Amino acid sequence: MGIEVFWYKKNKKTINFLHSDTIDELSLQVENCTKCSLHNGRTQTVFGDGLLQSNILIIGEAPGRDEDKQGKPFVGRAGKLLTEILKSINIQRSDVYITNTVKCRPPDxxxxxxxxxxxxSNYLESQIEIIKPHLIILLGKVAADRLLNLDLPMSELRQKTYYYKANKIPVVVFYHPAYLLRSPSEKSKVWDDLNYMKNVFTKNVG
Ligand code: SF4
Structure with a gap:
């Protein structure tokens, strides 16, 4: 039973102090970034949050109003739902790392x-390089479109395994929790996606 509960912690890596310093430096670069016009409307940047040693990296689309206020990803209603979804397969939110495709809130x-x-993208690529996850979960069509260059409906994106660039990290696509809040009838499909993700993880990590 114990092994089943902690399946996602298999072959967990250690992050050394160098990596910890690197992520702090990266976070500081993001705080001062003006590379795109999104910096104009932000209250603060939303770099990412969670366990640097995590085997699972979750990437959403962009910070929303609550995230912009608090400086942390997925802290609003969608974030609460994401936490519940993870809990349903015994994953604690504190055991994963969560970020977004962009670190500043888009207007409206x-x-x-x-x-x-x-x-x-350089910031996200550096985060992936430091964290070296065994699995990446993309939340929603926009994240999949922007990161995988796949302009497909969710029905075609779900339950397939993609690979992140040359790193060969498996990537799966889930419904965005904000969409699930708007379309509660789709929530029942989440369980299938979670099982699919768990199988991909087990196949990859052993
Ligand atoms: S969204 Fe990213 S690139 Fe654009 S200003 Fe914010 S941190 Fe810089």
């Missing part, structure tokens, strides 16, 4: 443009 919560995601 619009989708970040391809150009904005590209401008911010």
């Amino acid at each position: 919560n619009r989708n970040p443009s391809k150009e904005e995601v590209d401008a911010c």
Whole structure:
């Protein structure tokens, strides 16, 4: 039973002090970043939050109003739902790392443009390089479109395994929790996605 509960902690890595310093430096660069116009409207940047040693990296679309206020990703209603979804398969939120494709809130919560995601991509790539997750979960169509260059409906994106660039890190796509709040009838499909993700993880990590 114990092994089942902690399946996602298998082959967990250690992050050395160098990496810890690197992530702090990166966070400082993001705080001062003006590479795209999204910096104009931000209250503060939303770099990322969670366990640097995590095997699972979750990437959402962009900070919303609550995130912009608090400086942390997924702290509003969608964040609470994400925490519940993770809990349903015994994953504590504190055991994963969560970030977004862009680190500043787009005006009126619009989708970040391809150009904005590209401008911010070095930060995300560095986060992935430091964390070296065994699995990446993309939340929603926009994150999948921008990071995988796949303009497909969610029905075609779910339950498939993609690979992140040359790192060969498996990537799966889940519904964005904000969408699930708007479309509660879709919530029942989340369980299938979680099981799919767990199988991909087990196949990859052993
Ligand atoms: S979204 Fe990213 S690239 Fe644009 S200003 Fe913010 S940190 Fe810089």
